[in-house]
Amino acid sequence: xxxxxxxxxxxxxxxxxxxxxxxxxxxxxxxxxxxxxxxxxxxxxxxxxxxxxxxxxxxxxxxxxxxxxxxxxxxxxxxxxxxxxxxxxxxxxxxxxxxxxxxxxxxxxxxxxxxxxxxxxxxxxxxxxxxxxxxxxxxxxxxxxxxxxxxxxxxxxxxxxxxxxxxxxxxxxxxxxxxxxxxxxxxxxxxxxxxxxxxxxxxxxxxxxxxxxxxxxxxxxxxxxxxxxxxxxxxxxxxxxxxxxxxxxxxxxxxxxxxxxxxxxxxxxxxxxxxxxxxxxxxxxxxxxxxxxxxxxxxxxxxxxxxxxxxxxxxxxxxxxxxxxxxxxxxxxxxxxxxxxxxxxxxxxxxxxxxxxxxxxxxxxxxxxxxxxxxxxxxxxxxxxxxxxxxxxxxxxxxxxxxxxxxxxxxxxxxxxxxxxxxxxxxxxxxxxxxxxxxxxxxxxxxxxxxxxxxxxxxxx
Ligand code: UD1
Ligand code: CA
Numbered sequence: 001x002x003x004x005x006x007x008x009x010x011x012x013x014x015x016x017x018x019x020x021x022x023x024x025x026x027x028x029x030x031x032x033x034x035x036x037x038x039x040x041x042x043x044x045x046x047x048x049x050x051x052x053x054x055x056x057x058x059x060x061x062x063x064x065x066x067x068x069x070x071x072x073x074x075x076x077x078x079x080x081x082x083x084x085x086x087x088x089x090x091x092x093x094x095x096x097x098x099x100x101x102x103x104x105x106x107x108x109x110x111x112x113x114x115x116x117x118x119x120x121x122x123x124x125x126x127x128x129x130x131x132x133x134x135x136x137x138x139x140x141x142x143x144x145x146x147x148x149x150x151x152x153x154x155x156x157x158x159x160x161x162x163x164x165x166x167x168x169x170x171x172x173x174x175x176x177x178x179x180x181x182x183x184x185x186x187x188x189x190x191x192x193x194x195x196x197x198x199x200x201x202x203x204x205x206x207x208x209x210x211x212x213x214x215x216x217x218x219x220x221x222x223x224x225x226x227x228x229x230x231x232x233x234x235x236x237x238x239x240x241x242x243x244x245x246x247x248x249x250x251x252x253x254x255x256x257x258x259x260x261x262x263x264x265x266x267x268x269x270x271x272x273x274x275x276x277x278x279x280x281x282x283x284x285x286x287x288x289x290x291x292x293x294x295x296x297x298x299x300x301x302x303x304x305x306x307x308x309x310x311x312x313x314x315x316x317x318x319x320x321x322x323x324x325x326x327x328x329x330x331x332x333x334x335x336x337x338x339x340x341x342x343x344x345x346x347x348x349x350x351x352x353x354x355x356x357x358x359x360x361x362x363x364x365x366x367x368x369x370x371x372x373x374x375x376x377x378x379x380x381x382x383x384x385x386x387x388x389x390x391x392x393x394x395x396x397x398x399x400x401x402x403x404x405x406x407x408x409x410x411x412x413x414x415x416x417x418x419x420x421x422x423x424x425x426x427x428x429x430x431x432x433x434x435x436x437x438x439x440x441x442x443x444x445x446x447x448x449x450x451x452x453x454x455x456x457x458x459x460x461x
Pocket of ligand 1: 010053078106156158200203
């Protein structure tokens with residue numbers, strides 16, 4: 001049995017190097033805010049309680065984490081990582097016999113396995129602090145680990161305070177530590193203000209402990225991709241790419257085929273069923289759910305949509321906030337705008353745009369149409385170039401097309417309008433009145449032909 005412990009995530013700093021109006025830890029990686037990844041990893045190792053130190057934009061941070069079981073502690077002024085922990089003084093005093101696992105909110109790649117290793121290593125030793133360290137080829141930006149002649153960790157030096165020689169050290173402080181609270185608390189208040197940045201650095205505590213000859217331990221990890229911190233936008237991009245790799249790996253293991261994983265975008269929140277094939281250059285965003293045995297062809301962009309089983313989405317289609325039922329076929333070059341529902345086995349083809357439209361089972365709209373604010377029954381045929389005129393400049397109106405209707409090519413349906421069951425509309429009609437079931441309606445000027453008109457015209461000249 002492990003000793004009881006608490007977890008704390010430091011998330012009060014602005015993230016100056018990120019150059020953003022929004023606090024850095026709320027920036028999203030694959031549709032999940034940075035801080036949430038840290039909370040999730042920590043939840044998995046089951047601390048008694050999770051504290052989150054907030055300060056900068058604290059309302060937004062608290063709102064983002066409102067569905068998590070965490071306790072917020074305010075750091076009124078942001079005077080460094082040690083200062084952030086000092087804000088937790090009261091909770092620490094109530095839990096003196098326990099350990100605390102400290103994480104920074106800007107290192108979202110951490111996974112629970114590594115945390116378990118740290119907890120195990122710390123709790124099976126006498127260490128009063130155990131740090132996770134890592135050897136990086138490019139250690140720029142991180143605090144470096146300084147060891148004494150026996151190889152014991154004696155201090156952590158921040159890059160901005162490090163000498164040229166110290167900067168060449170490749171072993172870095174990941175910012176993930178476990179402390180004995182009873183030892184941490186008094187030592188925190190012995191940390192002095194760093195003169196360069198006018199902050200209280202938590203990392204100074206290592207040197208304080210070393211001088212007190214207290215046992216300091218470390219877990220040196222090879223899992224470089226778990227510990228990367230994000231200070232800049234380029235580091236954010238790298239972290240996104242690592243998370244995307246993890247997401248695609250997991251989906252692949254569950255039976256999804258990605259033909260070109262490096263050139264596919266899949267948000268962390270997307271779900272895909274087995275035997276589905278994803279072609280290169282597909283972008284799947286937000287809470288999109290794709291069923292089994294689908295094929296998503298190149299350059300398709302799907303946002304927040306639900307796709308059933310055995311659906312084919314052909315190249316270059318865009319689908320937003322829509323639902324596509326089983327065995328439907330979409331594209332190429334289809335644009336489905338929000339609130340569109342494509343029912344079973346329907347076919348929507350080239351250059352067809354729909355918005356807020358229910359498109360009935362087995363219905364077809366093969367080419368060049370706009371269907372907006374419409375309700376279209378089963379087995380309807382929409383001829384090429386059909387357009388719903390749904391907007392009169394002030395209001396949007398509804399178009400109803402009942403089952404089995406046949407709309408000839410080049411038809412304009414001026415809404416509000418209802419096309420009766422199994423009725424026909426002649427090509428090129430502009431329909432302004434409802435049509436009866438089983439009727440034929442033609443609404444176009446009669447064709448006029450004048451024999452020899454051209455010859456006469458020429459003679460006049
Ligand atoms: C920190 C470590 C560094 C380590 C690196 C790992 C210190 C002094 N340095 O540097 O050794 O290599 O992380 O990524 O700890 N925060 C607060 N309140 C504050 C200041 C910061 O809550 O007053 C939070 C920030 O929101 C952030 C975290 O603490 O999530 C780390 O702060 P940051 O300024 O990014 O530290 P680094 O310079 O990256
Ligand atoms: Ca950082």
